Amino acid sequence: MALRGRTDLNRLLDWIGLVVRLGLAAVWLASGIAKASNSRETIVAVRAYRILPESAVRPVAGVLPYLEIALGVLLLLGLATRLAAVLSSVVLAVFIAGVISAAARGLSIDCGCFGGGGDVAAGNTQYTAEILRDVGFLVMAGFLIWRPWTALSIDGFVASRNRVTEDEQA
């Protein structure tokens, strides 16, 4: 009975993990595609943080959207979920640090998290909301690092296939 309860819990966690994984995938794909489809805006958004030297602004603005899309695809497929979750949390931590830094330096910018971005009028900043939202995403990534095995994932499919092969050998 005890074992059975544990199994049910695990199964439930598998499905919760699936929801978290697809949720985070949606976040990355939405923000990545928004940034990629308006590259001029992304350049301005990255520059507005005034952290990177001008020579690094364009390369970062060029790579970032597609890195986000790649992470979104990995999470959508459930391929190397833990690796994708670790990279996600690193990128999110950088974003959070960037927004905190902008707030601390008294800049008035939009985080450009889902496209848009750049300077905004003083008093129109939403740093707290932006940071809280990113922390929420970070918690989702943390869940997947702690427990990367989720329902309907390539990871799970490969692992179960492996197990079947080993059983056949035995």
Add this chain to the structure above:
Amino acid sequence: MAKRPSNNDRPVSTAKKTPSGSGGKRPANSGPAGSRATGSRPGGAKANAGRQSVAKARTNSNNSNRTQLIIGGVAVVLIIIVVVIGLVINKQKNAVQGDGYGDAKASTATVSNGAISIANGDPSVTIEVFEDAMCPICGEFEQQYGQQLAQYTDEGKVRINLHMLNFLNQNSASGDYSTRAAGALLAVATEAGDQPGLLLKFHSALFDSANQPAEGGSTDLTNDQLADLAVKSGAPESVRASISSGKYTQQAAANAEQSMTALRTAVGSVQTPTVLSNNKAVNTNDVDWLTNLVG
């Protein structure tokens, strides 16, 4: 009667199935956890005596580790492929159009209907360009398409109706930079618009990253500095006083209001840069937008 035994069978078979089914799923799914997977494998638990089981466990563990490496490797390769494709796309999308053409040489400017109309001759294609002197994306836009716009207007392929807005005044250090810069352009267009290439050259200078003030910055250009920039772009000295005194600033503000109303009517919101063709917004994220329009 015949059904009963089968009814009895069902619970038994279910009872058997559930543990093996779900028990098998857990270790399978725990694959990504690496070493954790081996520990909970039923194979290892079953044969917990004898050397063979140890060897088998090791093989399983090796298999699992190898699988993890392969999955990780595939993931990394996938990330690299996506990023490289992205960089290639980006390079095309951000490529400077008409690169090497330089400043405008032949087009002239007149003021009509609250806009500055720039053309050479009477082209069949007209575009309405809405910009704000403070808008950084307009700066990026100018950098990417400025030379191509200069070339096509010089060649008589397109007429640009330039609408300088001022909704970003609030982001400038002086609080009215957008309007004053629009006034400077209006001064040049009104008093020296017939000088070939001048208006677009001054316009490019205003959006050059060396001159354009930063949003939320601590300084912007004074009227005197705007006048200097105009003269440096080739404007006659006679225009200097008009810009320095802000002679056209009020008219520029009125024009901006008129243009913002027109823009709002056409596309529902005020955003810059916006290009309208036949009163419809042009997708300027498509790098070929101007070539496509001019045909």
